[in-house]
Amino acid sequence: MFASGVFAQGDTTSHQPAPLKSYFSTTLGFLSNAVYNGRKDVSATPYITPMVGYYSKTGLFIDGSCSYLTKSGSSRIDLYNLEAGYDFYAGDFDGEVSAGKSFYNSNSNNVQSQIAGNITVSAGYDFTFIKPTIEGGINFGSQPDYLLGFGLEHSFYLLQDKLQFTPGAFANGSTLHYYGSYFNKRRIGGKKKNGGVVYDVTAGVDNPSRFNMLDYQFSLPVLYMMDKFSFSFTPVYVLPVNPALIVVQLKPQTGGDTITKTSAEIISHTFYFSLAVGYKF
Numbered sequence: 001m002f003a004s005g006v007f008a009q010g011d012t013t014s015h016q017p018a019p020l021k022s023y024f025s026t027t028l029g030f031l032s033n034a035v036y037n038g039r040k041d042v043s044a045t046p047y048i049t050p051m052v053g054y055y056s057k058t059g060l061f062i063d064g065s066c067s068y069l070t071k072s073g074s075s076r077i078d079l080y081n082l083e084a085g086y087d088f089y090a091g092d093f094d095g096e097v098s099a100g101k102s103f104y105n106s107n108s109n110n111v112q113s114q115i116a117g118n119i120t121v122s123a124g125y126d127f128t129f130i131k132p133t134i135e136g137g138i139n140f141g142s143q144p145d146y147l148l149g150f151g152l153e154h155s156f157y158l159l160q161d162k163l164q165f166t167p168g169a170f171a172n173g174s175t176l177h178y179y180g181s182y183f184n185k186r187r188i189g190g191k192k193k194n195g196g197v198v199y200d201v202t203a204g205v206d207n208p209s210r211f212n213m214l215d216y217q218f219s220l221p222v223l224y225m226m227d228k229f230s231f232s233f234t235p236v237y238v239l240p241v242n243p244a245l246i247v248v249q250l251k252p253q254t255g256g257d258t259i260t261k262t263s264a265e266i267i268s269h270t271f272y273f274s275l276a277v278g279y280k281f
Helices: 176-189
Strands: 023-031 048-056 060-069 076-090 093-103 116-126 133-139 146-153 156-158 163-165 169-172 190-194 195-203 212-219 220-227 229-240 245-252 260-265 270-280
Touching: 116 146, 176 195
Parallel strands: none
Antiparallel strands: 023 048, 023 270, 048 060, 060 076, 076 093, 093 116, 116 133, 133 146, 146 169, 156 163, 163 220, 169 212, 190 195, 195 245, 212 229, 220 229, 229 270, 245 260
């Protein structure tokens, strides 16, 4: 429901409800930009991601993927990801418990690159006319971050249920230790030279333990099933809120006073999308 990676946030197509039998699945996906909680790198981070997984009729699943960065001048495998969990169903109620482990390239500029793993729990209840959803979890990095998201969605079916549209609206919040680490290790921190003086630069987010709502999202996942094949397209429009205060400290290597600068991060509305082709066997 709130997944990231090759499947856009708000995408409901990565797992299908209550399989009648166990199966393996392979997927090839494209993500136009890695956006997380409304945040993104200064340049687009597009991925091509092959994924393979096993989905048991008991609800247990495990999958693995690698994401190839297609940015001009920086093409490389940027991310390996492993995930395992359990999908459960009880009438109109469904949910998922999962744990994931991520391995990012040391040069990655993905805003999630300082998140080493996560545990998430999500649930939804279908009232026929609307399905409210909720997700909570922990991201593990330099310090744990706590996240919470809410959503409303509804599925429409055409072509004898082979074609599915699921418009949804979502709100996501989190603490920001991972974001401070991203600014320090991936974006700003390091040794910088200015006017002949070399500075040790560190960066972070003011009060990263404070929980804030970070974005509102509107998505329209489209899924078409044809025998053992599936085709999905998920456009997402993101409205970030509550810009973080970025704190940068410059310490001269030759000695002297440390310079501290603070500024509000620049946030902007973002449109991105994912495409995926899957095959069950």
